[in-house]
Amino acid sequence: MPSPTGLVIRSAEDADWPAMVLLAATCFGSFRPREANDMWRTLMPADGVVIACDGDDVVGMAYYLDLRLTVPGGAVLPMAGVSWVCVAPTHRRRGVLREMFGELHRRMALSDYPIAGLEASEGGIYSRFGYGQASVVESLSVDRRGVEFLDEVPDRGGVRIVTPVEHRDRIEEIYERWRLRTPGGLFTPRQMWDQVFGDREEYRRGGGPLMALLHDDGFAMYRIHGDSERKTVAITKLAAVTVDAYVALWRALLGMDLMDTVTIEAPPRELLPYLLTDARRVRLTDREDGLWLRMLDVPAVLEARTYAADATFALDVSDGPLDGGGRFACEIRDGRARCVPTDAEPDVGLTLSVLGSLYLGEHRASALAAANRLRCNDSAVIATLDAAFATDVPAELGFGF
Numbered sequence: 001m002p003s004p005t006g007l008v009i010r011s012a013e014d015a016d017w018p019a020m021v022l023l024a025a026t027c028f029g030s031f032r033p034r035e036a037n038d039m040w041r042t043l044m045p046a047d048g049v050v051i052a053c054d055g056d057d058v059v060g061m062a063y064y065l066d067l068r069l070t071v072p073g074g075a076v077l078p079m080a081g082v083s084w085v086c087v088a089p090t091h092r093r094r095g096v097l098r099e100m101f102g103e104l105h106r107r108m109a110l111s112d113y114p115i116a117g118l119e120a121s122e123g124g125i126y127s128r129f130g131y132g133q134a135s136v137v138e139s140l141s142v143d144r145r146g147v148e149f150l151d152e153v154p155d156r157g158g159v160r161i162v163t164p165v166e167h168r169d170r171i172e173e174i175y176e177r178w179r180l181r182t183p184g185g186l187f188t189p190r191q192m193w194d195q196v197f198g199d200r201e202e203y204r205r206g207g208g209p210l211m212a213l214l215h216d217d218g219f220a221m222y223r224i225h226g227d228s229e230r231k232t233v234a235i236t237k238l239a240a241v242t243v244d245a246y247v248a249l250w251r252a253l254l255g256m257d258l259m260d261t262v263t264i265e266a267p268p269r270e271l272l273p274y275l276l277t278d279a280r281r282v283r284l285t286d287r288e289d290g291l292w293l294r295m296l297d298v299p300a301v302l303e304a305r306t307y308a309a310d311a312t313f314a315l316d317v318s319d320g321p322l323d324g325g326g327r328f329a330c331e332i333r334d335g336r337a338r339c340v341p342t343d344a345e346p347d348v349g350l351t352l353s354v355l356g357s358l359y360l361g362e363h364r365a366s367a368l369a370a371a372n373r374l375r376c377n378d379s380a381v382i383a384t385l386d387a388a389f390a391t392d393v394p395a396e397l398g399f400g401f
């Protein structure tokens with residue numbers, strides 16, 4: 001079939017990588033260190049990298065990583081993690097991304113990935129491709145001078161100051177427990193941990209060396225930013241699998257007398273403001289989408305998670321240029337769903353993107369219905385969807401990719 005853009009769309013070969021690195025640096029505004037590229041390449045399946053060529057020039061690229069995604073209830077799905085999507089400024093807005101995505105998603109389907117995920121550089125690009133915002137990231141900044149915990153908050157201790165690389169096994173083991181209970185959690189392969197604990201200067205973003213606080217059921221890794229006048233503790237990862245661990249780690253973080261601010265990127269519904277005498281100390285400085293999800297096999301993905309209420313409904317799921325979706329009858333009993341293709345009249349009409357937003361429980365059907373993005377004439381069905389898709393543990397992406 002002739003290419004709609006007149007370009008050659010093909011798999012990348014080793015010899016293409018220098019041109020791809022240059023294209024990425026042009027599009028994203030910075031060079032990624034060679035070691036990082038080598039590390040990410042170990043996670044790409046053989047046919048997972050697509051490039052667009054204009055003669056000898058690489059003018060577009062996109063790849064996917066072989067990842068493992070935790071869904072509500074703890075099941076783990078193979079996920080095609082899309083990244084490094086870029087099109088040269090000389091070739092933009094003439095359908096190159098659309099054509100590359102067609103090819104990339106054909107390959108994912110052939111490899112039987114039930115779901116694809118990505119993080120978006122801009123919020124307006126990916127809904128049209130059936131991706132929905134599935135997790136939310138809030139940037140919090142805690143003004144820690146004079147901060148006090150409420151008397152009724154337990155103070156059980158149990159936190160040690162450690163050198164991260166010397167406690168790598170413990171940190172990995174706790175992360176493993178955390179990611180299996182957290183929707184959006186990702187299995188972290190050894191080579192990624194090597195990069196974390198390698199703590200190279202170029203990944204520090206102006207901060208100091210990686211530091212860590214360790215509890216039996218949680219850890220916080222962080223860097224100190226700033227100068228002698230003003231110092232910030234920037235948490236790079238806090239994972240706690242018990243409330244005790246969460247509270248103890250925050251007590252230690254906010255107990256660093258000479259630090260001014262502690263920052264973290266966290267999912268909504270954070271517990272911290274409830275622990276303090278003055279909840280205003282925890283300021284929300286930014287809020288963004290985190291993980292975006294596109295279901296490639298709708299019944300398999302809906303059946304993989306658990307649900308918080310019984311429900312019966314038929315969905316009419318529409319899609320854009322990648323042509324997925326369909327009609328599905330779903331029956332949820334005792335926390336598990338059975339979903340099959342159907343010809344029955346649907347109760348609910350929505351896009352694949354909106355279904356992706358519902359999936360990890362972070363966005364409610366009623367809000368999407370109020371915005372007319374989910375169409376349903378029966379308010380009882382909407383209330384049932386709200387109840388069924390609700391989750392106890394907020395969705396949080398395991399790591400950026």
Ligand SMILES: CC(C)(COP(=O)(O)OP(=O)(O)OC[C@H]1O[C@@H](n2cnc3c(N)ncnc32)[C@H](O)[C@@H]1OP(=O)(O)O)[C@@H](O)C(=O)NCCC(=O)NCCS
Nearest residue numbers: 027085086087092093094095096097098119120121124125
């Ligand atoms: C984003 C980018 C990949 C788009 O590539 P492109 O080849 O220009 O996109 P296409 O021409 O195939 O556009 C496909 C559709 O997406 C829309 N679109 C493309 N870029 C968009 C953007 N930044 N914001 C909103 N919509 C966008 C197009 O308008 C088009 O819409 P349509 O379906 O209504 O016609 C390219 O601009 C780029 O490389 N940007 C810088 C790097 C980047 O942000 N990459 C994404 C990383 S997650």
